[in-house]
Amino acid sequence: MKTFADKVRDVVRKIPKGKSMTYKQVAAKAGNPKAARAVGAIMRTNYDESIPCHRVVRSDGSFGDYNRGGTQRKREMLKREGAL
């Protein structure tokens, strides 16, 4: 039985290039549609290199936060990949 954190990491890892999912969508795919906040908490503590956490955005259409460089860094990443 995988934990919620494991599922979240797996889901985020499966996000195709040029696509972006909301925290809520990721949480829903992980099994908890109401755990959007938890997703952020997990990414913050356990952000892996294999996990394109920059492709995870907020439901409002904003980019949300990031660990390295902040929101602007995230925006540039998405722009570079073609998601924008």
Added chain:
DNA sequence: TAGTTGACCGGAA
């Protein structure tokens, strides 16, 4: 174990 914090969401003022 309990309390606080936070890469969030949705609704109300």
Added chain:
DNA sequence: ATTCCGGCCAACT
């Protein structure tokens, strides 16, 4: 449009 409040869940102290 912006600001405030309650709610959900995981990690940290």
